């Protein structure tokens with residue numbers, strides 16, 4: 246098997262915008278100023294300066310006050326995914342609601358925790374509230390209400406779609422009506438390219454049953470392993486009681502807090518335009534090479550494009566021939582809550598160079614055409 250030259254598989258930011266010099270300065274300052282704190286255990290909420298910086302990040306974006314004492318720093322948002330799920334779980338086999346296509350890391354965590362995942366259909370505005378209501382009604386009838394609803398409402402992974410405010414309000418109402426908590430994973434927050442910003446669920450309602458997860462992985466780097474949960478009492482106390490890892494990495498938090506002491510806008514202004522250009526390049530390259538046979542999302546933020554491919558593509562063959570040709574992507578099946586082999590694939594464009602994108606998409610297109618088992622024209626016009 247040849248080496249992967251065009252890795253459209255993993256969702257990472259552009260390495261060329263990683264702010265080495267500023268972080269070096271921030272690291273020196275953080276270590277000098279916080280030597281004593283670094284010799285102590287961080288505590289369950291974690292480094293205060295970092296919580297203040299992230300509360301500012303949130304309140305600037307959302308236009309509401311965010312109390313830093315309601316933020317709990319985590320080891321990436323992935324720890325937020327597992328900690329919130331463990332907190333709300335009563336027993337193996339508990340039902341939960343999740344978008345039909347979702348982040349593989351979350352799916353794997355929920356499988357490990359032995360949840361009974363119920364997939365909710367998506368459309369171009371995200372999770373469908375009519376289907377959520379159907380599932381909740383069924384759960385109520387059977388005396389088996391879901392323990393929570395998990396949603397990636399903004400730049401959804403893998404589809405890239407953003408849930409409009411009206412639908413967010415519907416979802417909140419449903420959560421309240423049935424007494425089911427909602428976990429909103431906003432991992433891609435602030436990786437925004439164009440158009441209006443939709444509010445986070447917590448900015449629309451004070452309900453403590455709304456748990457919010459966020460991350461530094463996509464605006465800074467996943468190697469920092471920094472994320473946070475924003476949650477109001479009494480849910481916050483439940484999360485803290487469930488935590489048993491002695492807190493998150495104070496050094497990473499202290500450096501990041503110093504780096505972002507004037508807000509996150511400065512670095513976002515450097516990082517986002519570079520990603521925006523690569524999104525445009527990937528979209529135009531798809532149009533040129535696959536416009537006749539596929540359709541795909543046009544994400545206004547985040548790192549992914551969700552591509553619907555013809556049913557007649559031999560998906561096993563596409564996978565192996567693409568890898569032979571040096572192209573990696575993630576197949577639709579990786580995102581399906583029940584691992585169904587669906588005719589989609591996800592392309593991540595963040596960390597490739599522009600040359601890799603413009604060379605790699607035609608290679609993928611060649612493999613895709615060669616893996617088709619008929620010459621029929623496209624049988625669909627939309628993603629769903």
Ligand SMILES: Cc1ncc(COP(=O)(O)O)c(C=O)c1O
Pocket residue numbers: 256320321322323324326348350397402430432459460461462467471472
């Ligand atoms: C929706 C979603 N949640 C959580 C994560 C995990 O991110 P982190 O590096 O913050 O743990 C990812 C990473 O791709 C993601 O896409």
